[in-house]
C-alpha cells in the first residue's frame with residue numbers, strides 16, 4: 401500500500417507505477433464511486449481505445465467518432481475507395 405496526502409484542492413496523485421500498469425495517462429477518463437467507506441477509482445470503460453478520449457463515443461463501440469472516421473478513411477484508402 402502507498403499513502404499519499406490530499407492537497408488543498410482535494411487531489412491525490414495516483415502513483416506512476418500504478419498508472420503505467422493500468423495504462424492511465426494524461427486525460428484518461430476515470431470513474432469514481434463511493435463504496436461504503438471506500439472510494440473506488442477505475443479507468444472508465446467509456447474512453448476511446450484508440451486515443452483515450454471520452455467525448456463523442458459511438459454507442460456500443462469502444463471508439464470515438466473522430467477515430468472511427470479516421471479508421472474508415474484509412475480503410476477506404478486501402479480499398480481504393482478514396
Ligand SMILES: [Zn+2]
Nearest residue numbers: 448451464467
Ligand atoms: Zn478516439
